[in-house]
Structures are given as C-alpha cells and as structure tokens.
Amino acid sequence: MKRVRLIIFNAALGPLDYSVPDDMAVEYGSVVVAPLGPRQIIGIVWEEDRLPGESVAASKLRPIFELLPIPPLRAELRRLIEWTADYYCAPLAAVARMVLSSGGAMRGPTTMTEYRLSGSEPARMTPQRAVAMDALQGEQATIRELAELASVSDGVLRGLVNQGVLEPVEVNIDRAYPKAQADYDEPQLSDDQNTVASRIVDVVEAREFVPFLLDGVTGSGKTETYFEPVAAALRGNRQVLVLLPEIALTEAFLKRFESRFGAAPIVWHSSLKSTERRRAWRAIASGEAQVVVGARSALFLPYASLGLIIVDEAHEISFKQDEGVRYNARDVAVMRARFEKIPVVLASATPALESLQMAESGVYERLELPSRFGGATLPAITTLNLTQSPPERGRWLAPELVEALQDRLTKNEQSLLFLNRRGYAPLTLCRHCGHRFECPNCTAWLVEHRFTSRLACHHCGYDAVLPDACPDCGEADSLVACGPGVERIADEVKEILPEARIAVATSDTLNTPEKAAEFVAQAEGKAIDVIVGTQLVTKGFHFPDLTLVGVVDADLGLEGGDLRAAERTYQQIAQVAGRAGRGSKPGEVLIQTRHPEASVIAALEAGDRDAFYAAETEARRGAGAPPFGRWAAIIVSSEDENEAKEAARAIGGTRPNIRDVMILGPAPAPMALLRGRYRYRLLINARRSAQVQDIIRKWLDTLDFPRGVRVSVDIDPYSFV
Ligand SMILES: [Zn+2]
Ligand SMILES: [Zn+2]
Numbered sequence: 001m002k003r004v005r006l007i008i009f010n011a012a013l014g015p016l017d018y019s020v021p022d023d024m025a026v027e028y029g030s031v032v033v034a035p036l037g038p039r040q041i042i043g044i045v046w047e048e049d050r051l052p053g054e055s056v057a058a059s060k061l062r063p064i065f066e067l068l069p070i071p072p073l074r075a076e077l078r079r080l081i082e083w084t085a086d087y088y089c090a091p092l093a094a095v096a097r098m099v100l101s102s103g104g105a106m107r108g109p110t111t112m113t114e115y116r117l118s119g120s121e122p123a124r125m126t127p128q129r130a131v132a133m134d135a136l137q138g139e140q141a142t143i144r145e146l147a148e149l150a151s152v153s154d155g156v157l158r159g160l161v162n163q164g165v166l167e168p169v170e171v172n173i174d175r176a177y178p179k180a181q182a183d184y185d186e187p188q189l190s191d192d193q194n195t196v197a198s199r200i201v202d203v204v205e206a207r208e209f210v211p212f213l214l215d216g217v218t219g220s221g222k223t224e225t226y227f228e229p230v231a232a233a234l235r236g237n238r239q240v241l242v243l244l245p246e247i248a249l250t251e252a253f254l255k256r257f258e259s260r261f262g263a264a265p266i267v268w269h270s271s272l273k274s275t276e277r278r279r280a281w282r283a284i285a286s287g288e289a290q291v292v293v294g295a296r297s298a299l300f301l302p303y304a305s306l307g308l309i310i311v312d313e314a315h316e317i318s319f320k321q322d323e324g325v326r327y328n329a330r331d332v333a334v335m336r337a338r339f340e341k342i343p344v345v346l347a348s349a350t351p352a353l354e355s356l357q358m359a360e361s362g363v364y365e366r367l368e369l370p371s372r373f374g375g376a377t378l379p380a381i382t383t384l385n386l387t388q389s390p391p392e393r394g395r396w397l398a399p400e401l402v403e404a405l406q407d408r409l410t411k412n413e414q415s416l417l418f419l420n421r422r423g424y425a426p427l428t429l430c431r432h433c434g435h436r437f438e439c440p441n442c443t444a445w446l447v448e449h450r451f452t453s454r455l456a457c458h459h460c461g462y463d464a465v466l467p468d469a470c471p472d473c474g475e476a477d478s479l480v481a482c483g484p485g486v487e488r489i490a491d492e493v494k495e496i497l498p499e500a501r502i503a504v505a506t507s508d509t510l511n512t513p514e515k516a517a518e519f520v521a522q523a524e525g526k527a528i529d530v531i532v533g534t535q536l537v538t539k540g541f542h543f544p545d546l547t548l549v550g551v552v553d554a555d556l557g558l559e560g561g562d563l564r565a566a567e568r569t570y571q572q573i574a575q576v577a578g579r580a581g582r583g584s585k586p587g588e589v590l591i592q593t594r595h596p597e598a599s600v601i602a603a604l605e606a607g608d609r610d611a612f613y614a615a616e617t618e619a620r621r622g623a624g625a626p627p628f629g630r631w632a633a634i635i636v637s638s639e640d641e642n643e644a645k646e647a648a649r650a651i652g653g654t655r656p657n658i659r660d661v662m663i664l665g666p667a668p669a670p671m672a673l674l675r676g677r678y679r680y681r682l683l684i685n686a687r688r689s690a691q692v693q694d695i696i697r698k699w700l701d702t703l704d705f706p707r708g709v710r711v712s713v714d715i716d717p718y719s720f721v
Contacts, residue, residue: 080339087715387594
C-alpha cells in the first residue's frame with residue numbers, strides 16, 4: 001500500500017490521503033499518526049472506495065509518521081463505525097474515537113509509575129498536605145488521579161513526592177487477568193431455564209447472527225440462564241460482552257459471576273483509572289479478555305473475537321446516549337452482532353415496546369421465562385387512591401402504607417419505598433414574597449439536599465448553600481420546601497417508625513462501587529429495615545426478606561407528557577414491584593396514585609402486562625410514533641439567545657417539503673436554557689420507511705452557522721426536553 005486514505009480525529013475535516021513510507025506495512029484498520037499542518041493527528045486507514053475524498057496528486061501527499069503498535073480495527077468493526085455514523089448522523093471520526101477510547105493503550109511503555117503513601121511525614125505539615133494525606137490512605141494511582149481523589153492540586157502532591165511522603169511504584173499495566181472457567185460451578189437450572197439456555201448455546205456454537213428477546217418475569221433467574229451461553233462462548237475461546245445499565249451498581253452481578261465462573265469479569269466504565277483502562281483495552285484487543293461487563297461505551301471496543309453480546313435490563317433508557325454521538329446501545333448492540341455474525345440477547349422483565357414489536361414481527365426470536373425461580377410467587381399489587389385516603393397534612397404516606405410498614409417492622413421483614421426524586425424537596429420558595437430558587441444556567445428549579453444543606457441543579461451540577469433568609473425580600477426563616485424527595489420521605493418514616501433502620505439509596509448516596517457494595521451487604525445482612533430509593537433501586541437487587549414495596553407517587557412519571565411516559569412508568573413500577581417477595585415469603589406492593597383509572601395503573605394492579613402493551617401499541621400506531629413511525633430531533637443551541645433563535649429560524653426557513661414527513665418547530669425547547677446554552681428544537685415525524693437521515697443531512701448541509709452555534713441531530717430520541 002503506497003497511498004492510503006485516513007479517517008482523521010478531527011470531526012471538522014473529512015478523510016485525507018497520505019503516502020506510506022517504504023518501511024511501513026499498513027492495512028485497512030491500521031491506526032497511525034499523521035501530520036496535519038504543523039501538528040500530529042491520529043488516523044485510521046480506511047477503504048478508499050467507502051470514503052469519498054478529494055484526490056490529491058501523489059507528489060503532494062505527506063507521509064505517515066508512525067504505525068501504532070495495536071491490532072488493526074477489524075472489518076466488522078469498521079462496518080459498525082460506518083453504520084453508526086450514518087444512522088445517527090454523526091461524524092465518522094466521532095464514532096471512531098469511541099473505539100480508541102484509551103489514549104494510553106495505543107503507545108508507551110508497559111509499565112507506568114503510580115504513587116502511594118510511604119508512611120513518612122513531611123518536614124513541614126500544611127493544611128492541604130494533611131487533607132491530601134488523609135484522603136490518600138490505602139490509595140495508589142497516578143499523580144493526577146490522586147490529586148482528583150484528594151481534591152488538591154498536582155503541585156501539592158509533587159511537593160509530597162519530593163519529600164518522600166509519596167513513593168513511586170512501577171506497575172506492569174499489561175499483567176494478565178485471572179481466567180474465568182466455564183465449568184467452575186455449574187448451577188441447577190429449572191426446566192424453563194434449561195430450554196432457553198440450550199437454544200442460545202446452540203446458536204453460540206453455530207456462530208450465527210440471531211437476535212433474542214429474553215422476556216422473563218422479575219425473579220425468574222434470567223442472569224443464571226444467560227450464564228450458560230456465556231460458558232459456551234468461553235469453551236469456544238470467544239469473547240463475551242455484557243452491557244449493564246448502571247455500572248456503579250454491578251456489585252451483585254460481579255459476585256454472582258465470580259461464584260459461577262471462579263474469576264471476576266473485566267469491568268469497563270467511564271471512571272476507570274487510566275492504567276485500568278489501558279490494561280482492559282489492550283486485553284480486549286488482543287483477545288485475552290474473556291468477558292467484559294460494561295456500560296454502553298463498552299460496545300465500541302475492538303474485541304478480537306466476539307462470540308456473544310448480552311444486553312441486560314435492555315429496556316433501560318440509560319442505554320441511550322444524549323450527548324456527542326446520540327446512539328442507543330441496545331440497537332447498536334444488535335447491529336454489532338449482525339456484523340460479527342453472533343447471537344445477541346436482549347434480557348428484560350419489561351421489554352421496550354420496540355423490542356416486543358420486533359419479536360411480534362419475527363425479526364427477534366422470543367424466549368420466555370414465565371415464572372419465578374424456586375417456586376417464589378409474584379407479589380400482590382394494590383393501588384391506594386390518594387384522593388379517597390389521603391396522607392395526614394404535611395405528610396406523603398397514606399394510612400394503609402403506614403400500617404403496612406409498621407406490620408413489616410414487627411415481623412422483622414424489610415420494606416422498600418420508591419420515589420424517583422433525589423434530595424429533600426424539588427422546589428424551595430419564599431412564603432413571604434413567592435421567590436422560587438431557580439438554576440442560573442438551566443430552566444429548572446434547584447433541588448434542596450438536606451443531608452448536605454445545599455440547593456443543587458440536577459442538570460448542570462450548579463449548587464449553592466441554602467441561605468437563612470430570602471435573597472429577594474430579605475425575610476428570615478421564610479423559605480419552605482415544596483413536595484417530597486427521598487430524603488423527606490426518609491424523615492417521615494423516621495417519625496412513624498423511630499426504631500427502624502432506614503437507608504436512602506440514590507445516586508447521591510451510592511455514588512461509588514464501594515458505597516453500593518456496602519449498601520447491598522447491609523441490606524442482605526438485614527441491617528436495614530426500610531430502604532427509600534429512586535430508580536436506582538428498581539433493578540438487579542435480590543433481598544429475600546423484602547416483602548413490602550410502596551410506590552410513593554405513581555403519577556409522577558406520567559406528568560412529563562413525553563412519548564414514552566406511560567411505558568416508562570409501567571416499567572419502573574413493575575421493576576420495583578419485582579423486588580418484593582423474591583424469597584419464600586410472599587410480597588405485597590402498594591401503589592399510591594391520584595389516578596387509579598389511568599390505563600397504566602389499572603394494568604399494574606390487574607397484573608395484566610399484555611393489556612397494557614396492547615393499549616400502548618394501539619396508541620403509538622395511531623400517533624405514528626415508534627415503532628410504527630419515526631421521530632428525529634434537531635437541537636440548536638448557543639450561549640447567545642439571539643444567535644440560537646436566528647439559527648433555528650434559518651433551519652426552519654429551509655425546511656424541505658416532503659410527503660409523509662411532518663416537521664414541527666422551531667420552538668424553544670422545554671429546557672429552554674441548559675448548562676448556560678439557549679436551546680431550540682425541531683421535531684421530525686415520518687413514516688417508518690422514510691429516509692429521515694438523508695433528508696436531514698441534505699437539509700442541514702446547505703446551511704452555515706456562526707461558530708458559537710451547535711446543531712445536533714437526535715435520531716429516535718428518548719428525551720424531548
Ligand atoms: Zn422572599
Ligand atoms: Zn442547572
């Protein structure tokens with residue numbers, strides 16, 4: 001190869017051609033360093049005929065600098081990158097960057113220097129040094145990572161290195177991982193589980209593309225079931241990817257995996273240390289990594305020989321990325337399996353309507369686990385009509401729910417209260433002048449967090465101390481909290497059951513894998529009587545003595561009015577209900593609502609999932625919504641309000657006129673201000689068969705925008721804010 005075309009890591013530039021020095025052997029997929037102006041840039045050698053580019057005379061081509069010492073990206077992965085960029089209207093370079101997501105993996109020595117406390121004291125102790133030394137007990141990482149951990153500057157730590165307080169440790173970053181063994185501890189499966197497992201095992205062995213929808217009720221043992229095809233892939237020396245929605249909460253999964261296979265899987269998520277990231281990336285690319293458990297970003301890693309993909313809790317909306325490349329990992333996982341010619345399993349107790357429809361139409365093969373494992377029964381579900389049986393003034397739990405909580409505490413059983421609202425109260429206002437605390441960067445109220453005495457924005461991370469007096473009228477002691485968050489519900493439980501041990505489980509309280517593990521251990525050890533939690537507690541947990549689930553406000557999710565509000569409410573409540581009665585004692589679920597007649601609430605109470613999905617399917621069909629029609633969004637934003645408005649108007653003014661394609665807007669987005677940027681939206685609704693992506697590309701290609709304007713396209717959007 002004398003002349004090559006590269007995808008270069010600059011989203012603003014298209015592919016560029018380079019020449020290859022005589023002593024360098026590159027192939028398609030090779031990752032190289034090339035000159036770009038005075039700089040160096042990373043690029044991937046690509047098939048010329050798949051990337052239209054300007055043809056430059058051979059004499060004018062600049063040579064590639066360097067071939068990086070990693071395996072070339074395989075053709076299957078190159079096709080996935082192309083498909084993702086094309087489908088989601090994203091630059092190829094932006095998608096390719098997700099593959100090469102460990103800079104350290106691509107070059108450099110195989111050892112690196114980390115630091116840890118040596119045990120000696122600095123000659124001069126400063127408050128910052130004391131803070132750092134306290135925070136770094138038992139830690140070992142790079143200077144930058146330690147600085148972040150201790151919240152001090154690099155300089156403070158370098159001072160400690162010079163004094164010998166922090167000592168360097170050479171770490172071999174590519175050391176081998178412990179091996180998982182397919183036969184380590186084979187389980188006793190039920191007949192249903194066996195039937196499902198052997199069907200997938202057959203396809204793993206045959207190495208065919210088959211998309212499975214594993215539809216099993218909560219507590220049916222889906223994980224144990226799909227562990228058998230995982231074992232089959234291990235026996236065939238092929239890699240497995242398991243995608244999980246909340247990687248911070250995988251502790252329980254990791255434990256089950258380790259007891260089944262004798263070694264932990266490789267974990268991939270965004271907060272890995274750079275050494276762990278590099279080690280995992282290289283093991284994945286070399287084929288040494290056997291099983292990778294990860295968040296959605298693990299989907300784009302360069303597996304050497306993938307044999308199976310599992311998407312667990314496949315209905316979860318956290319598989320949809322809402323920034324950068326706006327892809328849905330559940331859908332891309334199916335495409336990856338197709339390119340790799342391997343099976344993919346979408347596992348859920350409450351599948352997405354889109355997935356069910358694919359199963360109905362025969363595109364996905366449906367496998368069912370209709371009953372709970374070990375003879376446990378599904379919980380009884382009752383609605384509590386808050387308009388007929390309201391809580392006491394200033395409280396949020398109805399008398400029946402209070403009674404049930406007391407009953408469980410007497411019996412020494414556990415309860416779980418679910419409210420999908422972090423913090424103490426969603427809104428704080430001044431009772432004297434009516435002032436409401438609003439985020440300066442977003443169209444959102446600030447949420448009071450009483451544990452930390454702060455007001456926080458859940459969209460941009462802004463936070464401030466809760467003042468003693470109103471900042472508007474100056475009146476002291478005039479601020480009131482409106483509505484409940486989980487912290488407030490926990491306070492109420494404390495008043496009702498003073499002797500109960502209560503745990504609040506949210507992304508604020510369980511924000512590290514360690515804290516999550518401690519919570520699980522306490523709940524399993526029955527050191528907790530009542531758990532009050534957000535959507536974080538709706539999935540994965542298995543506490544056999546938990547027999548009561550209370551849904552504090554079932555109507556909350558229905559208020560947003562977005563397309564999937566009813567489906568999401570159904571999934572959340574069915575999932576959290578599924579935490580009850582997983583052991584030998586039967587479970588009970590009490591749902592507080594003001595609208596017991598709403599179809600989603602009625603279906604939950606009747607335990608009639610099919611009725612809910614059937615009604616929802618007809619509603620979607622009528623509205624031309626997915627899976628029957630398609631949505632796409634164009635989001636225009638700028639820090640300058642006028643600039644955003646003008647750009648949105650320019651896009652709106654050049655809208656194409658196409659039959660069966662409806663274009664709504666531009667209109668200010670529901671979140672008209674987000675992280676300091678003013679936002680406008682256009683919404684496109686089209687038939688399933690319409691080439692929405694082509695239409696949008698052609699349309700936007702003709703327009704130019706000022707530098708400060710960002711225009712992003714969201715295909716199959718989940719968020720309408
Ligand atoms: Zn006031
Ligand atoms: Zn904000």
